[in-house]
Amino acid sequence: MRLAVINDYLDLAREAADWARLAPGIDVRFHGRVSEAEAPQLLADCDMVVTAREETRFDAGLLEHLPQLRLLVTHGMSNAALDLPALAARGVTVCGTGLGFTMATVELAWGLILGLVKHIPAEDRTIREGGWGAGLGRGLTGRRLGLLGLGGLGADMARVGQAFGMEVIAWSENLTQQRCAELGVRLVGREALFAESDVLSIHMRFSSRTRSLVGRAELGAMRPDAILVNTSRGPIVDEAALVDALRSRSIAAAGLDVFDREPLPPDHPFRSLPNTLLTSHIGGRTRENILARYREAFEDVQAWLAGHPIRVVAAPLAERHVATAQP
Known part of the structure; x- marks a missing residue:
């Protein structure tokens, strides 16, 4: 499986967590700012993506190029750049993080x-x-x-x-x-x-x-x-x-x-x-906050791999249907 950590232009994700501790065989890649033009090629073979807040738009158009994507983790619990209905329809679980020091x-x-x-x-x-x-x-x-x-x-x-x-x-x-x-x-x-x-x-x-x-x-x-x-x-x-x-x-x-x-x-x-x-949307982007968000993003990935997602922002439609059908 492949995990991409994108928009990490301050190179703090690797400092925040030991990504090698994820399940064996997971290929983790780190990228700086990823433009909408670059995203289809960079992320085409990824099963999981961790993105910073509102840096790359994940809409229906991009998702057509990401057939393997199953987990998307974002900083915070809301992100205007994410088309949540489209992600749910494609079977993608979306998880978030806390905001840190508000x-x-x-x-x-x-x-x-x-x-x-x-x-x-x-x-x-x-x-x-x-x-x-x-x-x-x-x-x-x-x-x-x-x-x-x-x-x-x-x-x-x-x-x-x-x-x-x-x-x-x-x-x-x-x-x-x-x-x-x-x-x-x-x-x-x-x-x-x-x-x-x-x-x-x-x-x-x-x-x-x-x-x-x-x-x-x-x-x-x-x-x-x-x-x-x-x-x-x-x-x-x-x-x-x-x-x-x-x-x-x-x-x-x-x-x-x-x-x-x-x-x-x-x-x-x-x-x-x-x-x-x-200023460039830096309100919550202090060093302390970014490190905290990447630590929680790491936890989100671990929990999803274990089959128990945490801090879920949006679940795949299939999972919702199963939950609704439970007696």
Whole structure:
């Protein structure tokens, strides 16, 4: 049997686990970033694949070229690049991992916020070019942090914002007054969240319900000096609308770790807009987290080989039918 560990461009999988401890006779291969064009040839003879989050799209088209694939392991328990119905129909078991130290995403969100309000990238660039002083930054104390989503990450964002002396407001469809009171956050309506926030940070799961949740109307309601930060998923924000808002300066800036297409296309407008601060979907990708995810991916492979899959995201249709038929 053959196992491919792909998109391991930091070469951490081999450090995280002793893959030679898998059942005898398993051929384990390690690859860096695998493009959609490369995947059919590289993975054609693989029975098992471990992939990083949303790096390679496993859809019906690719699966036609992977007749032997029976196990796919992904970092995390959700992955927008996986066509789960197509994988189930092809008899592939999909397993996931934990997220590790989730505060890493909060740390990055605040890095983007501070980078934008303090003009840190511009200051660094100006000094390196021989200048001194790129502009006047702003403070956070006394300003208003708006949170689109107040789950675990949103709660951590709120605590840091409060430590900076910010007022914190929040909205999501099912957010309650009790939850807000527990965290010292003011519950507001959806329109008020966008209109009143100096900094708006997104912390929601991506689904059909949240696709383009932040559109032209929401961006249009924001203040001209407000900034938007997205470390959740790109499609939660209408990308074309955000480009227009940044170009017209109807909002001041955006700090973005996630995008509709990843890697971000070379000619994407975000790359040339002066009021963006961009990172490459690194929110949860700390060294500690990646090592932990590969250790759990190794456990997933071991458990599947033993006939007892763990952390199952999606089971093959045949297995579901058998389970349903049990008395």
